[in-house]
Amino acid sequence: xxxxxxxxxxxxxxxxxxxxxxxxxxxxxxxxxxxxxxxxxxxxxxxxxxxxxxxxxxxxxxxxxxxxxxxxxxxxxxxxxxx
Numbered sequence: 001x002x003x004x005x006x007x008x009x010x011x012x013x014x015x016x017x018x019x020x021x022x023x024x025x026x027x028x029x030x031x032x033x034x035x036x037x038x039x040x041x042x043x044x045x046x047x048x049x050x051x052x053x054x055x056x057x058x059x060x061x062x063x064x065x066x067x068x069x070x071x072x073x074x075x076x077x078x079x080x081x082x083x
Contacts, residue, residue, distance in 0.1 A: 023054055031056055 024045055037043055041058035048055055 027054065028056060 028043065028045070031037060036056075037058045043056055043058050046055050046057070
């Protein structure tokens, strides 16, 4: 985009950020608040041809409680089935 005449990278970046906020972040926030996803889930965002909207789905993973940070309650995500 930056190499094309008449395209201002700062304007394109602002437009992209607005689209991300409107179509991904706000919809994802609603799904999180509704409890559709839980801590440790890896959320995938897809656009399928047969749907006008983006679809969100979770790949369940396990939280490693021993890897939590001091002073916090968040662990790291582990994709290893044995933990």
